[in-house]
Amino acid sequence: xxxxxxxxxxxxxxxxxxxxxxxxxxxxxxxxxxxxxxxxxxxxxxxxxxxxxxxxxxxxxxxxxxxxxxxxxxxxxxxxxxxxxxxxxxxxxxxxxxxxxxxxxxxxxxxxxxxxxxxxxxxxxxxxxxxxxxxxxxxxxxxxxxxxxxxxxxxxxxxxxxxxxxxxxxxxxxxxxxxxxxxxxxxxxxxxxxxxxxxxxxxxxxxxxxxxxxxxxxxxxxxxxxxxxxxxxxxxxxxxxxxxxxxxxxxxxxxxxxx
Amino acid sequence: xxxxxxxxxxxxxxxxxxxxxxxxxxxxxxxxxxxxxxxxxxxxxxxxxxxxxxxxxxxxxxxxxxxxxxxxxxxxxxxxxxxxxxxxxxxxxxxxxxxxxxxxxxxxxxxxxxxxxxxxxxxxxxxxxxxxxxxxxxxxxxxxxxxxxxxxxxxxxxxxxxxxxxxxxxxxxxxxxxxxxxxxxxxxxxxxxxxxxxxxxxxxxxxxxxxxxxxxxxxxxxxxxxxxxxxx
Numbered sequence: 001x002x003x004x005x006x007x008x009x010x011x012x013x014x015x016x017x018x019x020x021x022x023x024x025x026x027x028x029x030x031x032x033x034x035x036x037x038x039x040x041x042x043x044x045x046x047x048x049x050x051x052x053x054x055x056x057x058x059x060x061x062x063x064x065x066x067x068x069x070x071x072x073x074x075x076x077x078x079x080x081x082x083x084x085x086x087x088x089x090x091x092x093x094x095x096x097x098x099x100x101x102x103x104x105x106x107x108x109x110x111x112x113x114x115x116x117x118x119x120x121x122x123x124x125x126x127x128x129x130x131x132x133x134x135x136x137x138x139x140x141x142x143x144x145x146x147x148x149x150x151x152x153x154x155x156x157x158x159x160x161x162x163x164x165x166x167x168x169x170x171x172x173x174x175x176x177x178x179x180x181x182x183x184x185x186x187x188x189x190x191x192x193x194x195x196x197x198x199x200x201x202x203x204x205x206x207x208x209x210x211x212x213x214x215x216x217x218x219x220x221x222x223x224x225x226x227x228x229x230x231x232x233x234x235x236x237x238x239x240x241x242x243x244x245x246x247x248x249x250x251x252x253x254x255x256x257x258x259x
Numbered sequence: 260x261x262x263x264x265x266x267x268x269x270x271x272x273x274x275x276x277x278x279x280x281x282x283x284x285x286x287x288x289x290x291x292x293x294x295x296x297x298x299x300x301x302x303x304x305x306x307x308x309x310x311x312x313x314x315x316x317x318x319x320x321x322x323x324x325x326x327x328x329x330x331x332x333x334x335x336x337x338x339x340x341x342x343x344x345x346x347x348x349x350x351x352x353x354x355x356x357x358x359x360x361x362x363x364x365x366x367x368x369x370x371x372x373x374x375x376x377x378x379x380x381x382x383x384x385x386x387x388x389x390x391x392x393x394x395x396x397x398x399x400x401x402x403x404x405x406x407x408x409x410x411x412x413x414x415x416x417x418x419x420x421x422x423x424x425x426x427x428x429x430x431x432x433x434x435x436x437x438x439x440x441x442x443x444x445x446x447x448x449x450x451x452x453x454x455x456x457x458x459x460x461x462x463x464x465x466x467x468x469x470x471x472x473x474x475x476x477x478x479x480x481x482x483x484x485x486x487x488x489x490x491x
Contacts, residue, residue, distance in 0.1 A: 065392055093394040104389035108407045108485050117403060118393035150485040163389075170393060 016079060018043045018174055018205055019064060024073035026059055026229075033059040034070070035229045043173070046206045048216040048237075051226035052252060057209040060226070061176045064207070065096040078173055094122065097167030101179040103159040105151040105166070111138070112147045115166050123170070137165040141195050157188030161195055168199075175199065177208040213256065217241065225249050266455040270446055274460055277442035280356075284428040284438060287360050289421060292367025299372035304379060314372070321369035326362060327430050334358040334434045355434040367424055374416040378409030411482040418475035422468045429464075439463060 019041040026034040034056045041047055049057045062068040063075060066082050066089050075082045078095040082088065106114050115134035119125040125133070138144040141161035143154075151159055160180055167175060177196065181189045193215050200206055200219040210216065216223055216237060223240040225233040227248045233240070244250045302314035321329070337343045337352055351357045382405050390400045432441035443460040447453045 067388055067392060090394050090396070093392060096392070098389070098392040100385060100389060102385050104383070104385040106386060106390070106404060107383075108411070110485075118390075118395055121396075121399050121403065122394040150487075152486050166389075166393070 015043065017041055018078055019207070020074070020076040021060070021063070022074040022076075024060075024063060024070045024075060026056075026063060026068060026070045032229045034063070037073070037229075037231055039224065039231065039234075041174075041205065041207060043205050044203050045221045046200050046204075046219050047208070047222050047224055048220040049207065049209045049224045049226060050211065050213075050216065050252075051232075054228075055226040056229040057226050058178050059229075061098075061178055061207055061209055064174075064176060065093050065098055067098075090122075094170060095173045096176060097170060097172035097174070098176045099160070099163050099167055099178065099180045101182050103151070103156070103163045103183070105159055105163055107151055109150075110147070111143075111149055111151070111154070111162050114151065114162060115169050118166075119169055133169055134165070137168045138162075140168070140198075141165045142191075155188060156184045157191045160184065160188075160192045164192075164195055164199075174205045174207065177206065177210065179209050179211070181210065181212060211256065213241075225252065227252070263452060263455055266450065266452055267459045270443075270450075270456050270459050271463070273446060274439055274442055274456075274463060277437055277439035278463070280431075280436060280438040280441075281425075281428050284356075284359055284363060284431055284436075285421075285425055288363035288367055288428075289424060291360070291364035292371055292424075295364060295368030296371035296375055299368055300375045300379070303372060303376060317365075318369045318373060321366050322373075326366050326427050327433065329362040329366065330359055330430055330434060333362050355431070355436050358434060359428075359431040359436060363424060363427060366427070367420065370420050370423075371417065374413050374420060375409060377416065378411075378413035379405055381412040382408045411479070414475060414479050414482065418472060418479075421475070422471050425467050425471065426464060 017040045019039070021037050021039040024034055024037040025032075037056070037060055039047075039060075049061065051057050059068055063070045063082075064077060070082075077092045080088045080092050082092060106117065109117065112131065112134055115137065116125075116127075116130040119130040119133060120127070123130075135144060135147065138147060141164055143158055143161055143165075146154055146158060146162070151162065154162065164175075164180075180196070181192050184192060189212070193212060196206070196208070196215070197219055206219075208215075208220075220237050222234055223237055224231055225235075225240070225244075225246075225248075232246050233244065233249050235245070240249070241253065244253055299314045299317060302310040303318075305311060333352070334355055343349060343352060352361075386408075387400055387404060390404050395403070428438060429440035431438050432444055435441075437445065439460055443456050447456045450456065
């Protein structure tokens with residue numbers, strides 16, 4: 001991507017990219033999940049990652065906050081290289097918010113406590129301040145009235161919005177989305193996408209694995225297409241949809257856009 | 260033969276005089292057993308072989324042998340050793356009550372640690388990943404996420420084990436203790452009516468089991484209230 005993005009000519013001395021993946025490889029047993037993956041993401045950019053299932057999309061973004069360990073190559077996030085150093089891993093995780101396909105809310109905690117747990121444990125924030133922070137983000141995802149409910153009492157769309165608010169509470173520099181709408185009923189997808197579009201408009205750096213091509217088209221700065229553990233193509237949405245370069249991309253687009 | 264109902268009514272108060280000792284055995288052993296179980300569990304899931312191996316061996320030994328045999332080994336077997344009889348623990352080990360408490364606790368510890376392990380394994384991995392992704396440390400995850408969920412998951416099996424323990428306290432009667440079953444045996448020796456007396460004692464155990472079941476049931480409802488969906 002760096003070659004397509006001549007940000008060196010902006011007069012402000014452009015900061016280091018916020019996420020750097022260099023020659024990243026990852027195997028699960030004999031299965032090559034990631035092969036020589038290179039990706040550079042600058043602050044404020046929105047990246048959509050797509051590709052067929054098993055192509056390594058999730059594995060790639062899970063390496064960025066080290067939910068998966070990469071086998072070789074370099075990953076640098078917010079200036080910290082991910083190694084076995086636990087301190088650095090925790091530091092990176094504080095900068096990176098993540099939203100999962102299956103929401104993964106803490107089922108035994110009310111919405112408020114879902115949001116404040118990490119604030120209290122990790123950020124050592126006093127109770128009252130944590131509550132205020134939580135309420136601010138719940139308002140941002142439009143569900144402040146659900147604060148005293150348990151996750152099981154919410155709809156899928158509401159749960160996912162709580163999950164987004166929970167990640168935002170930590171004030172991350174980057175948000176990772178791992179198929180955030182794939183587990184949702186169709187009528188709930190838009191309420192989650194609306195929140196994500198809002199985030200994008202506010203300038204959040206986002207890396208989203210998603211099959212929502214409309215969303216990709218409207219907010220992505222770049223679309224990363226992966227297949228068989230490799231990045232096949234990185235292009236702005238217009239170019240990606242109108243003029244795909246590789247055969248694999250063309251096939252994929254044909255398959256998902258036929259209906 | 261004739262069945263003497265009046266004997267049941269007259270023997271129940273006498274049997275209840277042994278209830279105190281039964282409860283003491285049960286409560287003490289359950290408590291010590293639970294503490295042992297938590298330590299065993301932590302060793303078992305530590306991921307370090309030198310902690311896991313002793314935990315696995317302990318569980319294997321105490322699940323694999325009858326409690327009665329364990330009581331006999333501790334009560335009759337240990338005093339064979341000179342160093343036990345002269346050791347600091349002798350005041351405890353010569354008491355049949357403490358021998359029973361030790362055997363029952365060790366047993367409960369082994370079983371309950373496996374029950375708790377089942378609960379820990381039942382916690383959704385995704386939820387723990389979400390916690391890691393928020394920067395919550397491993398020990399904090401165990402305390403704030405794994406434990407509360409695992410405890411709820413373990414509750415039905417734990418209730419089952421506690422009821423088993425209640426009945427296992429009857430074995431204490433074999434080493435001279437006059438808990439409920441011990442009292443029953445003395446009454447039978449005097450009245451020669453085993454049928455009525457043992458039925459009475461069975462009824463008391465059943466009432467205890469029923470109360471435990473009820474109590475744990477209520478606890479389970481309370482701990483599961485977060486699972487009750489009220490809105491779609």
